[in-house]
Amino acid sequence: MPTQKKRKALKAPFIVTVAAAASLTAAVALPGCNPTVTGGSCPESAPAVGSACDGDDLSCGYGDDGCGHPIDFTCSDGVWEQEPTATCNPPPPPECPVEVPQAGSACEELGKTCNYDTTGCPSVVTCGDDGTWSDPISPACNPPPLECPLEKPAAGSACVQPGMRCPYEDAAPALSCPTMLTCGDDGTWAETVVPTCNPPAPVCPEKMPADGDLCEGGTGTCPYEMMTGCGPMPTEAVCVLEKDTWRWQAHEIFCNPPPPEVCLTAATEDACENLGPTCRWLTPGCGDASETPVLAKAGCFPSQECEAGAACPGGTTCQEVVINPCYKEACDACGSTVQVCAPPDVRPGASG
Numbered sequence: 001m002p003t004q005k006k007r008k009a010l011k012a013p014f015i016v017t018v019a020a021a022a023s024l025t026a027a028v029a030l031p032g033c034n035p036t037v038t039g040g041s042c043p044e045s046a047p048a049v050g051s052a053c054d055g056d057d058l059s060c061g062y063g064d065d066g067c068g069h070p071i072d073f074t075c076s077d078g079v080w081e082q083e084p085t086a087t088c089n090p091p092p093p094p095e096c097p098v099e100v101p102q103a104g105s106a107c108e109e110l111g112k113t114c115n116y117d118t119t120g121c122p123s124v125v126t127c128g129d130d131g132t133w134s135d136p137i138s139p140a141c142n143p144p145p146l147e148c149p150l151e152k153p154a155a156g157s158a159c160v161q162p163g164m165r166c167p168y169e170d171a172a173p174a175l176s177c178p179t180m181l182t183c184g185d186d187g188t189w190a191e192t193v194v195p196t197c198n199p200p201a202p203v204c205p206e207k208m209p210a211d212g213d214l215c216e217g218g219t220g221t222c223p224y225e226m227m228t229g230c231g232p233m234p235t236e237a238v239c240v241l242e243k244d245t246w247r248w249q250a251h252e253i254f255c256n257p258p259p260p261e262v263c264l265t266a267a268t269e270d271a272c273e274n275l276g277p278t279c280r281w282l283t284p285g286c287g288d289a290s291e292t293p294v295l296a297k298a299g300c301f302p303s304q305e306c307e308a309g310a311a312c313p314g315g316t317t318c319q320e321v322v323i324n325p326c327y328k329e330a331c332d333a334c335g336s337t338v339q340v341c342a343p344p345d346v347r348p349g350a351s352g
Contacts, residue, residue, distance in 0.1 A: 272300035
């Protein structure tokens with residue numbers, strides 16, 4: 001049903017007598033008027049904007065403007081006009097306070113809950129029916145004691161409960177000792193071997209380690225064979241404690257004297273390196289041809305320099321040549337002299 005808000009007296013042209021009114025038992029369509037208008041009252045349904053009406057300043061409300069208010073139509077100067085509707089933008093609900101609100105302080109949105117975590121244990125406050133915040137509640141915040149990691153943590157990795165001790169067995173318990181990991185005051189795991197255990201000596205690596213590699217304390221000395229210019233030679237690597245770290249000391253073997261013919265047979269740099277430390281790969285350097293000749297071409301030579309007049313393989317003599325000392329090295333020099341067995345007839349000019 002429409003809502004009639006206001007009605008003024010009809011203007012003179014629309015005044016009817018009592019007798020005339022008594023004869024109007026139904027809606028009357030007056031000349032120039034909207035037939036939906038009944039005697040100057042609100043139509044049953046919302047009129048069309050601009051249609052004729054006979055109740056000047058008559059205001060009628062219909063429907064809902066979306067904000068809980070009716071849509072107003074006003075009869076003005078004989079036509080219906082629709083009143084503008086107010087913009088309906090309700091403000092968003094209030095956000096949670098940045099800090100935990102004090103219990104009993106005022107809040108706006110009844111039933112709103114806010115979560116906080118200031119002590120590592122989440123707490124919840126609620127805006128009650130009385131418009132005040134409740135006391136913080138921490139449901140079931142009693143974490144169980146921490147358990148040891150399933151897998152043995154690495155020594156030095158982070159832990160969260162200082163003083164916590166966790167034992168672990170190695171893959172072969174019958175041949176090894178249990179290890180105890182302790183969470184230190186610095187928040188890292190420290191590893192110790194159970195004192196009552198007598199483990200067997202560590203096993204030597206299958207391949208000879210490089211000098212300076214890490215080793216397991218107690219490994220001792222490990223025997224190996226090393227390829228040299230004289231063929232395979234016996235050598236060893238020893239696991240020693242340097243400050244607080246166990247490291248390998250690998251003993252390199254050199255031929256004394258090195259047989260130059262073995263090195264000179266290597267045609268490539270890789271082949272030269274495979275002969276071991278008794279051979280070295282040299283490349284031509286830069287120099288003055290009027291003084292010391294430059295090495296004719298790159299090649300494999302004994303690591304130990306030859307002596308003047310010493311025997312060299314056929315077709316070579318012991319001579320001083322200029323080589324590049326910075327080949328594959330981080331330096332800027334381009335020439336230095338060495339004594340090598342080289343072909344006597346090759347006297348190359350200056351290089352570089």
